[in-house]
Amino acid sequence: MVFKRKLECVSVGFDYPNIPKAPRSCRRKVVNKRTDAMDLLASLAGKLLEECESSSASSNAFEVNTHENCRKEIKQEDHLKSESSDQGNSVSRTTYEKTCVVNSFSFPDDGILERTPVCETKNVKCEGVTEERGDVIVNTGFEQDGGLGADAFNLEDATALGVQFPKSVCVDGDVKSPSCLNKTPNGSLDRQGNHTKLGRDDDEKLYSYHKFSSKFKSYRSPTIRRIRKSLSSKYWKQMAKEFGHYRADVGVKALYRKRKSCYGYNAWQRETIYKRRRSPDRSSVVTSDGGLSSGSVSKLPEKRDSVKLSIKSFRIPELFIEVPESATVGSLKRTVMEAVSVLLSGGIRVGVLVHGKKIRDDKKTLSQSGISSEENLTNLGFTLEPGPSKAPLPLCSQDPLVPIDPTNLSERSAVSPTLDTETPHPDDVANPGNTVDNNHLELVPYQKEITVDEEEPSTDPRALVPLPALEVEALAIVPLNQKPKRSELAQRRTRRPFSVTEVEALVQAVEELGTGRWRDVKLRAFEDADHRTYVDLKDKWKTLVHTASISPQQRRGEPVPQELLDRVLRAYGYWSQHQGKHQGRGGGAHKDSDMNRGRAVEAGVSV
DNA sequence: GTTAGGG
DNA sequence: CCCTAAC
Numbered sequence A: 001m002v003f004k005r006k007l008e009c010v011s012v013g014f015d016y017p018n019i020p021k022a023p024r025s026c027r028r029k030v031v032n033k034r035t036d037a038m039d040l041l042a043s044l045a046g047k048l049l050e051e052c053e054s055s056s057a058s059s060n061a062f063e064v065n066t067h068e069n070c071r072k073e074i075k076q077e078d079h080l081k082s083e084s085s086d087q088g089n090s091v092s093r094t095t096y097e098k099t100c101v102v103n104s105f106s107f108p109d110d111g112i113l114e115r116t117p118v119c120e121t122k123n124v125k126c127e128g129v130t131e132e133r134g135d136v137i138v139n140t141g142f143e144q145d146g147g148l149g150a151d152a153f154n155l156e157d158a159t160a161l162g163v164q165f166p167k168s169v170c171v172d173g174d175v176k177s178p179s180c181l182n183k184t185p186n187g188s189l190d191r192q193g194n195h196t197k198l199g200r201d202d203d204e205k206l207y208s209y210h211k212f213s214s215k216f217k218s219y220r221s222p223t224i225r226r227i228r229k230s231l232s233s234k235y236w237k238q239m240a241k242e243f244g245h246y247r248a249d250v251g252v253k254a255l256y257r258k259r260k261s262c263y264g265y266n267a268w269q270r271e272t273i274y275k276r277r278r279s280p281d282r283s284s285v286v287t288s289d290g291g292l293s294s295g296s297v298s299k300l301p302e303k304r305d306s307v308k309l310s311i312k313s314f315r316i317p318e319l320f321i322e323v324p325e326s327a328t329v330g331s332l333k334r335t336v337m338e339a340v341s342v343l344l345s346g347g348i349r350v351g352v353l354v355h356g357k358k359i360r361d362d363k364k365t366l367s368q369s370g371i372s373s374e375e376n377l378t379n380l381g382f383t384l385e386p387g388p389s390k391a392p393l394p395l396c397s398q399d400p401l402v403p404i405d406p407t408n409l410s411e412r413s414a415v416s417p418t419l420d421t422e423t424p425h426p427d428d429v430a431n432p433g434n435t436v437d438n439n440h441l442e443l444v445p446y447q448k449e450i451t452v453d454e455e456e457p458s459t460d461p462r463a464l465v466p467l468p469a470l471e472v473e474a475l476a477i478v479p480l481n482q483k484p485k486r487s488e489l490a491q492r493r494t495r496r497p498f499s500v501t502e503v504e505a506l507v508q509a510v511e512e513l514g515t516g517r518w519r520d521v522k523l524r525a526f527e528d529a530d531h532r533t534y535v536d537l538k539d540k541w542k543t544l545v546h547t548a549s550i551s552p553q554q555r556r557g558e559p560v561p562q563e564l565l566d567r568v569l570r571a572y573g574y575w576s577q578h579q580g581k582h583q584g585r586g587g588g589a590h591k592d593s594d595m596n597r598g599r600a601v602e603a604g605v606s607v
Numbered sequence B: 001g002t003t004a005g006g007g
Numbered sequence C: 001c002c003c004t005a006a007c
Helices: A002-007 A024-032 A035-056 A146-151 A155-162 A192-198 A222-229 A233-242 A248-265 A292-299 A329-345 A444-451 A467-477 A500-513 A518-525 A534-549 A562-577 A592-605
Strands: A062-066 A071-085 A091-106 A136-142 A204-211 A270-277 A309-314 A319-321 A348-354 A381-386 A413-415
Touching: A500 A518, A500 A534, A500 A562, A518 A534, A534 A562
Parallel strands: A319 A413
Antiparallel strands: A062 A071, A071 A091, A136 A309, A136 A381, A204 A270, A348 A381
């Protein structure tokens, strides 16, 4: 149900503000938001795989057509075979094919492609290191030259390409431009085709993200569903881990919401397809290249003096949370969730730490900053700093390293949560398989999602960037929603079913006031019920009418006396025919007498 | 701030 | 219950 509609926006993906249809202003905002950092990170992550692929691919064939307007038509077909051995004993060998088709990429600037690499450092290595500075910490682990495999990632490439032009993501497979959807070769809308193709390999995790304009909302792709289902829980859990106690399900939900409003706001039609797989060593990787990197990779076959690193995890900054002891764990989770959300919604920046010292000069090269084989890089770290990005990620930045100004000090994100210690939150339900009442229905899908495909513990210490997290976040930032309202991340009010008594009072009030004066109804019958807003009353009335219209067998929840339902129907019918007549009139004039009169009439006519 | 509706 | 468009 609810899930179904959300299915449309299922996953994930990096969203890039290059959709033709999107108002410039919107796109701009995207960039200014979390997009900055998240795009960057996402892209970095993406490069990881790119690196992997380029290094393990037995063959690569690209075809890049450059049009005037810096439009790239990239087609890529890879048949790559990769093999590697686990650190353990088993040796896994994976063979897969890769088909990549990228249509129409727009770049704001030609120069970029030709830009020369700036990174001059040599391969360096070190094991995962954690730097803590009170900010968000990104653990980095430099890898040896040798056993990089998929975990290696070329910063140079990433920054030079993916980071700045994250047009699409390609993980081991199809690459699609967000705009592909709208621009199939024949000019027609094409959603199905690619999806279908994507689902062929069970070993791959596919993500599809749809943003539809309202007129496409009814679209339901079986393939999409499948893709959705294939979403492995471990990734969400991974995200949860990476982001502290971030609750994946809630997070997803919140994001859905956020997106939902976004979609309503802009009628975009976009699609980004992700293919995800487990790299030989079970690390999760993703590439983000927008096709551009693909082409470039072929151009820059040999990149010796590069720095390879992997970002193992992200940590959130210090969060201050205060909850009463009586609060439930679920409440605590939500609180943390909210805190994190607030943090993220406030924008984040990326900082680079070397030996615990922040490198503020974005112009410096890595080697100049002390990031090279000559140095002990165990102290290299990245920080995600809270606070609005004051230096929007320039699409054509000439700085390949850290496009985001990392100068500001971290800020604290304090949250003074309002906890409810009432009914356990649906998310607290331990067993997803359990039947839950309507209230929880909406969340069930997520629970399921999260428990599907749980076979792999994902304990690989080298786990890379929390893919899902990035994807989700990347999505979250796409928003065209100017002001990330706090409500977006606020928790939903706890459900409080109307009691028969309340229904009675409501019916009574509506009989007297009609169905168009909810504020009055509120004042009259629920004056002291602070938790009942007039909107609630209106909604309740709506459901009451519905309930009264269906057979008793179909009704759920605490049964409402038939007598009351009859009154509901009666009042409904009455006021339906007396709308303009009585509505808008001053207060209690048409009261019972009116209603009764009307009732009598109705009774005589139709009841 | 309210209303009316869709989700 | 939430979210929005329209008032």
